[in-house]
Amino acid sequence: MAARKAANQLGRQTLRFAEPPFVAASYAIAGPVEGAGAFGKEYDMVLEDDLWGRDTWEQAECRMFEEAVRGALQKEEIPMSRVDCLIGGDLLNQIVSANFAARQLKLPFLGVYGACSTMAEALLLGAAMISGGYFSCAACTVSSHFCTAERQYRMPLEMGTQRTPTAQRTVTGAGCTLLSAGVGLVQVTLGTVGKVVDLGVTDVSNMGAAMAPAAADTIFAHFADTGRSAADYDLIVTGDLGIHGSELLRELCRQKGLELGKKHFDCGERVFLPEQDVKSGGSGCGCSAVVLNSHLMAGLRSGAWKRVLFLATGALLSVDSSQQGESIPGVAHAVVLERRG
Amino acid sequence: MAARKAANQLGRQTLRFAEPPFVAASYAIAGPVEGAGAFGKEYDMVLEDDLWGRDTWEQAECRMFEEAVRGALQKEEIPMSRVDCLIGGDLLNQIVSANFAARQLKLPFLGVYGACSTMAEALLLGAAMISGGYFSCAACTVSSHFCTAERQYRMPLEMGTQRTPTAQRTVTGAGCTLLSAGVGLVQVTLGTVGKVVDLGVTDVSNMGAAMAPAAADTIFAHFADTGRSAADYDLIVTGDLGIHGSELLRELCRQKGLELGKKHFDCGERVFLPEQDVKSGGSGCGCSAVVLNSHLMAGLRSGAWKRVLFLATGALLSVDSSQQGESIPGVAHAVVLERRG
Numbered sequence: 299m300a301a302r303k304a305a306n307q308l309g310r311q312t313l314r315f316a317e318p319p320f321v322a323a324s325y326a327i328a329g330p331v332e333g334a335g336a337f338g339k340e341y342d343m344v345l346e347d348d349l350w351g352r353d354t355w356e357q358a359e360c361r362m363f364e365e366a367v368r369g370a371l372q373k374e375e376i377p378m379s380r381v382d383c384l385i386g387g388d389l390l391n392q393i394v395s396a397n398f399a400a401r402q403l404k405l406p407f408l409g410v411y412g413a414c415s416t417m418a419e420a421l422l423l424g425a426a427m428i429s430g431g432y433f434s435c436a437a438c439t440v441s442s443h444f445c446t447a448e449r450q451y452r453m454p455l456e457m458g459t460q461r462t463p464t465a466q467r468t469v470t471g472a473g474c475t476l477l478s479a480g481v482g483l484v485q486v487t488l489g490t491v492g493k494v495v496d497l498g499v500t501d502v503s504n505m506g507a508a509m510a511p512a513a514a515d516t517i518f519a520h521f522a523d524t525g526r527s528a529a530d531y532d533l534i535v536t537g538d539l540g541i542h543g544s545e546l547l548r549e550l551c552r553q554k555g556l557e558l559g560k561k562h563f564d565c566g567e568r569v570f571l572p573e574q575d576v577k578s579g580g581s582g583c584g585c586s587a588v589v590l591n592s593h594l595m596a597g598l599r600s601g602a603w604k605r606v607l608f609l610a611t612g613a614l615l616s617v618d619s620s621q622q623g624e625s626i627p628g629v630a631h632a633v634v635l636e637r638r639g
Numbered sequence: 640m641a642a643r644k645a646a647n648q649l650g651r652q653t654l655r656f657a658e659p660p661f662v663a664a665s666y667a668i669a670g671p672v673e674g675a676g677a678f679g680k681e682y683d684m685v686l687e688d689d690l691w692g693r694d695t696w697e698q699a700e701c702r703m704f705e706e707a708v709r710g711a712l713q714k715e716e717i718p719m720s721r722v723d724c725l726i727g728g729d730l731l732n733q734i735v736s737a738n739f740a741a742r743q744l745k746l747p748f749l750g751v752y753g754a755c756s757t758m759a760e761a762l763l764l765g766a767a768m769i770s771g772g773y774f775s776c777a778a779c780t781v782s783s784h785f786c787t788a789e790r791q792y793r794m795p796l797e798m799g800t801q802r803t804p805t806a807q808r809t810v811t812g813a814g815c816t817l818l819s820a821g822v823g824l825v826q827v828t829l830g831t832v833g834k835v836v837d838l839g840v841t842d843v844s845n846m847g848a849a850m851a852p853a854a855a856d857t858i859f860a861h862f863a864d865t866g867r868s869a870a871d872y873d874l875i876v877t878g879d880l881g882i883h884g885s886e887l888l889r890e891l892c893r894q895k896g897l898e899l900g901k902k903h904f905d906c907g908e909r910v911f912l913p914e915q916d917v918k919s920g921g922s923g924c925g926c927s928a929v930v931l932n933s934h935l936m937a938g939l940r941s942g943a944w945k946r947v948l949f950l951a952t953g954a955l956l957s958v959d960s961s962q963q964g965e966s967i968p969g970v971a972h973a974v975v976l977e978r979r980g
Contacts, residue, residue, distance in 0.1 A: 304820060305772035310723060311747045313773040354963050382651060383832055390957065391732040393752050394965075397835060397955035401968045406652045406832035408760060409955075409970075411734050411752040419749060423764065430771030431646035432654045450959075479645060491724055491747040494738060614738035614750075616731065618791075622695050624735075627742045629750075 309523025313489045315429035320482025324591035325370035329470025335570045340592035359443035362472035363399035370474040382433035413612030416583040418631040422489035434479040441472035442582030464504040466540045466581035473587025488634040490520040496627035506543020509611035512628035514550040532603035537586030537610030538566035540579035565589035586610040650864025654830045656770035661823025665932035666711035670811025676911045681933035700784035703813035704740035711815040723774035754953030757924040759972040763830035775820040782813035783923030805845040807881045807922035814928025829975040831861040837968035847884020850952035853969035855891040873944035878927030878951030879907030881920035906930035927951040
């Protein structure tokens, strides 16, 4: 097998979208606690309660996933028939929120799983598939829900378990970015596929620490592959490292000579307000999804930021892997969002 | 947003790989029961027991996943550094087998989840990413393990629960198809992305019935998109419908005027021998993976079949979704494998 370099590959991990798709619509649905948070006024919809008229939290999460897609389409008056593929996932076992939403939406569906990195993974694949001429429109969508995540990963909510200072609160929310072929204001120009990185963290109440090394790894891979530096970006966004994980990321970057400073924005660190006392901040794939599809897209559209490196980070554990004594590996995928002109 | 058709899109669901990647290597590892089955002599490796030297079945499954990739590379003397991306998943919660294997392999990693359809989903994405010029080599890999699946989805094995006639046995096995840019004997030329189909089956011991409608849906979508018919294929392979699901698929096709007859080959129906008494056959994403990467690839290489439509089908349920009264949706993704000349 002869060695060859792919035409749209930079370095080993970075993809160039030769015909970059644009963001045709974005939509963010958030839960009530999130609605009272820092970006509450920027979400397209804020739920009044966690069940949203359904019998179970899981059904409510599935409804959020589905409505994020419908909301994005309605906002820009795009018919469902225009969407060639739904690409997405969530945190529940067997990504059931995404599966059942895909059933309701009747769209061709590619399920992906990257834990809390799923928003970036879906965008990367969606952009690659559109630039590659396979689809003209893809709905990249993810969700998470505080109550379903607690039930699955932690303790019954009814127990009122105390949380450690490094614990994060899973964001109840869903976000959809509708990518389209053609020319528009905000484009996806590059993507960097993450490697799985594990520095041996075993504390399931400190996901930020488990994910920060993966974020650093992908940032440095992106810079090495593209020849760029932090100076080329207005903002370097991470998904849900939270307060402690963000500190660790900045320290890991500092050790390698990169001062992130005010360029770094972590959705988990920022999504809740300090007075909400959610410990180390927000987490879950809904965290980066709701912030990206409201606050960040608005800033890109307005020109507040012209070029954003958006990374979402995932902790790749399961309840079983932790119970079997495994450490917590992390992964971070990245995409570059650019405003034209 | 103007309507437009993507250059490499046929109909709505089918992708054309303009520069079709070829199968640079394939590797199948199977468990001991599978080794005693119909294709036992064709697997690259057969385990002597279910733990394979590890402490837990989950760790053994992860090892199979990892070794499938290493085995494929070693077989064709391809260095790990040549692989641009690992694309794959498994059936365990949060696809931990794939995640932990990706950590060991140190490859850029895209996790996907399509339940037992994951082998086809990984091949479809791998082929699209290579033909699109993003990667020159991708390792498309999946695994499943009878003991980990029973523990997670069903009953403790120690209980010796009786199985219904429609129940299938999850295949212990992992398969890796290494796709490469360039020209080789067996190519991946088309892919069809499945829709999630749900006819309301709720019997978790009858996955074949839950998945058969999705298989039929994707077969007809593929024919409609491409203008082809069954006559254009030497073999139409499904992943793990099993004996009862295969019967149902043939009936569903017959109702729409398509007589699959001897062209249809279901990996689940064939993977075990009748005297092994595994009820309705094999299942799990390892089922289609081990048969594809041994028996089917050998047949394609030898010229026994020149053009194969390979579909893998997934039942998109979780333990929680079933406990909450949901029915079982299914999905089927397809790729076309062709022998040159």
